[in-house]
Amino acid sequence: MSGSYKRQRVIILIAFLAIPLLLLGTFSYYPAAKLLYLSFTDWDGISSTVEFLGLDNYREIFSNPDLFGVFLHQIPYVLGGILQNIIAITFAVILNSRIKGRNLFRVLLFVPYIMNGVAVAFMFQYVFDTNNGSLNALLGNLGLYNLQQSWLGETSLVNFSLASVSMWRYVGYTMIIYLGALQSIPGDMYEAATIDGANRFQSFWHLTLPSLSNVIQLNMFLTLSGALAVFDLPFVLTKGGPAGASETFLLKTTETAFTFNNYGLASAMSIVLLGLTIVILLVQNLVLRRRGRD
Template sequence: MFKSFNVKVQKRVLIIAFLVVPVFLMLLFSYYPAVKLFQQSFTNWDGVSPTYKYIGFKNYISVFTDTSSLKALLNNGAYLIGMFIQTAIALYLAIILNAKLKARNFFKSIVFMPYVLNGVAVAFMFNYIYDYNKGPLNVLLKSIGLGNYVVHWLPNSYFINISLAIIGVWQYTGLSMVLFLGALQSIPNDIYEAASLDGANFFQTVRYIIIPNIKRVLELVLFTGISGSLQAYFQPYVITKGGPAGMSDTFVTKLLSVAFQFQNFGKASAMSVVLLLFVVALIGVQKLFLGRKEE
């Protein structure tokens, strides 16, 4: 009995020993910065002074009354729409490539390749593609006699955000496709065969068989997609610098500008908290629509 008790104690000590380091690192690099961020959002800290003054909810009021910040958040809507389009394309490609198709591994590699590329390099590449005078898209239009229809891909309008969001769609579709492929391969073929015998068409198969069976992976893809679209950063930063006149600013580029250009880390912290609340709210809406019962 004493020996059995001793073994149990050793197991608990071993488990605690293995947990101490990761829990400590999580508290140090995740929870402590989060608490400090929330604390600084109520201050006027400039990022340099050793002390700061608490100013209550003034930073939050400033965020919601600053039209440029709200406009930047609205610009993120283009990336959010692009994320839903990306998810639909990725699911369609996953369904196609999950079938017995010749050279399907080659097509998987081609679709997944953009995700492997460096984001800044991708932004520079699309900056060249979108060039009005030398970009291959407009050069192609001119070469086939459609020079009057060349497009300003980065105009002084909201369309500039759509052009930048397309970059994310092109780059991250492959990752979503791979996640969907893994989920689709777990569905037994017997279910597809039974649906085929019952006369189910493609859309019915997707709605009643595929979606219910990959719901957890779909939740993961939407979670990462929503979070990523609200934190879109490198496309406008590299290509447009938020211009022209803030037309392509996203909430994160605006946040960084407030922090490092205007030295207002208090307001920037408040903007970070607001961004976090928006992500949580959208994830809550996602949960509501998918309606999965928790186990």
């Protein structure tokens, strides 16, 4: 009887695991393996013949500034992401205190995140419009005519403008993560710090920030990996313009695949993007471990 029960239990476990593993292999592992294979080939996405190129696609990526060089366009997104985390921690600390209307402010800050990305892009298209945009109109009403710009038409400003939209959209989401972490810190720790004579800044610096270290690590990884994979804002607002100044690596990847039908090179670019994301995670973990030992 026990042997029959064990056999039935094994059959049930296999049956429950078979379908998820099959779906995982079909829609995750197989496409990933196929992508890796195609990154070493020359394929137009239509022909049945696939020419093996070895490492030529990767050499093309790292030697061609029009491909790998577009990562420079994403530096403003990285800077905006760092500022986004600073603002999010500030709002989280403020809204974690007992102030009137804190729930309303939490909702207002979180609403941009749940908005559709394309809708956000179209909304800011009117904000940044050179002639009729609300931003230039506001600057004009304040008498700051010298600050009026073509926010999406200047090569030196376009990426900062797009990065500011991304920061506005995700700061509420980042704040909610920090807020959850803050609420998990025991209040007794702050009471003990107050008894020891610590002021608010000292409590924040020596108690709050160390308690948030793991969450900061998570949010910084999400921020940096998101900065590498920016697509929707430049695609909708600028199409990579002006003169390719706002092209991102992911936008360049989709253009290589679907416009120029070079699926082999596009696959290699996807692998490079994945590799850079893994490198960021490893470097971040290494730096934090060293700080922890010190």
